[in-house]
Amino acid sequence: MPYTAEIKRTNPSCLIFLIDQSGSMADAYGDDSGISKANALADVLNKLIQNLVIKCSRSESVWDFYNIAVIGYGEKVGPAFAGTLAGQELVPISTVANNPARVEDRKKKTSDGAGGVIEQSVKFQVWVDPAARGGTPMAESFKQAKNMLASWIPSHADAFPPIIINITDGEAEKDPSNEAAELRSMSTLDGNVLLFNVHISSARSGKVEYPDSEDGLVDGYAKSLFRMSSILPEYMRNMVAKENIPVSDNTRGFAFKADLAGVIRFLDIGTRPQNLAR
C-alpha cells in the first residue's frame, strides 16, 4: 500500500516549501492585523519548522527524519533559508534545528488564571525572512524542486514520498502545469511525490478547502491550481475528515483563498507524519 513507509533515521523523507515572494505579498492579509501576507507567511512557516524540529527531537538531539528545503520565488527563484543556511537546498532537520538565522524575543499573551492576561516572553526561531518583490515565477520554482528531488530520490528509493507545498497569493506568470505534472510523476517505491497548493488571499469570502472536483471552482486559475494538486493519501484524507470537512477518494491537497488559519491547518495536515518511527 502506498504512503505507508515508516519515516526513520535510516529512511528519512523530504519536505519542500515553495513560497511566493512576489510584490503583491506586501499587501495586508485582510484580517485586521495589518501585517502583510509575506510577514504572516514567514511567521507561519517559521513556527511550522519550530514544531517539526521539536517533533523530531529525542532527548537532547534532533533525529534526522526529514530533509527540508524552502524555495522562494519572486524577483528571483532560489533557496530561501536565511543566516548560515543561506543558499542551501535540502538540509537535514538537525542542521536546521541548530542553525536558525536568528532568535527573536516575542511576547505571548496568556491567561493568568484569574480572568486576566499576562505577557510572557518567548523565544521565536527564524529561518525564513519575509520578502515581497517582483513577479511570480512559479514554474521555475517547480523546476528547482524537481532538480533537488532528481538528486535525492535515487539514494532514497524506499523513502516515504517527498511532499511539496506551494503557497501563493496570485497567478503565475507562465502556466506551471507541465512542471507541476513532472513533479507529481516522480516517485519512490512507496508512491508518487505529492504536490499540494494553497492559495492565500485577503478576500473575506470565496474560500474553498480540499475540493474533490473543479465543479465548485469559478475562477479559471483556481481550476488550474486544482488540477496541479495531488489527490490526498488516505491518512491525510482522514485528518481532513476529522476537521469536519467533507472528503472523497478524489479530494485533493488544494485550498483557494485560504485565510491564515486555513494555511496553518493546511500545512499541519500536509506535514504531520502518519508513520514517524517512535
Added chain:
Amino acid sequence: MEIKKFTLQKDGNPPDTCEDASELREDTEAGLLRTAVADGATESFCSAYWAKLLVEAFCLGSFDNDDLDGSLLPLQEKWAEYIGGRELPWYAEEKARRGAFAALVGLTIEPGNSESAPEGANTWKAFALGDSCLFHYRDKTLLYAMPIKKASDFGNDPYLISSRQENNEDLAGRLVIDHGQCFSGDLFLLMTDAVSCWLLQQEEELAHPLEELLQFNDESSFAAWVEEKRKLRLESGRPVLKNDDVTVVCVKIGDRQ
C-alpha cells in the same frame, strides 16, 4: 510464582533508547506481589526516566490509595529535579517544559482473605492508565483484558500520565481499576501496547498467542520472534507487530505456601 520478563527496543534504535520500564517486588512471607509495566511516550522528554519512576512507585505500593494526584506529586518533583539545572538546546527546553508522558499498568496479587473466598484463591488487583495492558489467562483461555479489550481500540492518542501536573486533567476519571480472584496455574501478562494489540488481534482470530509468548526462555529467542513479527505484513500492508519498544512480563501464580 513463576515470573518471566522480556524487553526489546524499537528496530533501528540502540538498546539504551528503550522507553519501556518494568518492575517487580515480591514479599513471599506475606504472599504479596506487585508488578508494573510503563511505556514512556517517545516524543516526550526523558520519558524513560518517568516510566521508571512510575513502575518503582507502583511496586512500593504508592498507588494503593484514592489519591492519585497526591501519589504522583513526589514523582513529579523527582522528575523536575532530574531535568532542572541542565542546560538544554531550545528544542529540548520546549519539550522539557511540556513534560514526560507514560502509560502505566500494574498488578497486585495478595492472598484471598475474605471468609467467602474459595480455597486457594488469591486476590488480583489491576490498575491501568493508557494503553499498556493486562491479560488474565486460565488454562490457556483469556478470561479478562484491561484497559483495552479490542485490537481496534488501540489508537495513536492514548491518555497518558504526565510528569507535569497541569497536563493531568481528570486522571482519576481515566484510571481503570478492577479486581478478582486467581488460582494456582493462572497466568497474568503485563505488556506494552504494540504486543498487546497483537495479542488481542490473535485472540479475535481464534489463534493461540499465549502459546507463542510462553515459548521463550531467553532474551535472544524473544528478540528473534519480535523481529520476525515486525517484518511480516497484514493484508492492509501494516506490520503484524508495530515497530515499537516491546515489553512482556509474565506472572504465573504458584501454590500458596
